[in-house]
Amino acid sequence: MTTKPAKQRKRIASATENELRRLMRGTLSDKLREKYGVRSVPVREGDTVKILRGDFAGIEGKIVETDRHHQRVIVDGVTRENVSGAQKRVPVHVSKIMITTLDMSDRWRSEKYEKKPEEPKEAA
Secondary structure, three states, rough: OOOOOHHHHHHHHHHOOOHHHHOEEEEEEEEHHHHHHEEEEEEEOOOOEEEOOOOOOOOOEEEEEEEEOEEEEEEEEEEEOOOOOEEEEEEEHHHHEEEOOOOOHHHHHHHHOOOOOOOOOOOO
């Protein structure tokens, strides 16, 4: 893997939809890491997240919309006032959020992250 910023940007810009989904991963809270045994999970609408950095740090809300092309999520309650006085939703980069609650309404997602009992290893 390269460390050159231009190549990183090119990789994201030319990524397929599947690759972008894998790149749009949010870190899990310590409680969820313990429960599911993974460090990060692709973000989805319906997940509850906490914003870690930026002007909206500390705010917690549900993901309303995702933008894979720009790697941003729209969080419920994160708004800024327009010049005209209207409220506008502010996108947050996926690296600045932490998932606090997963939306497990999808059968496939719940089956994938359901913790499987560990089998004892046999001594050789």
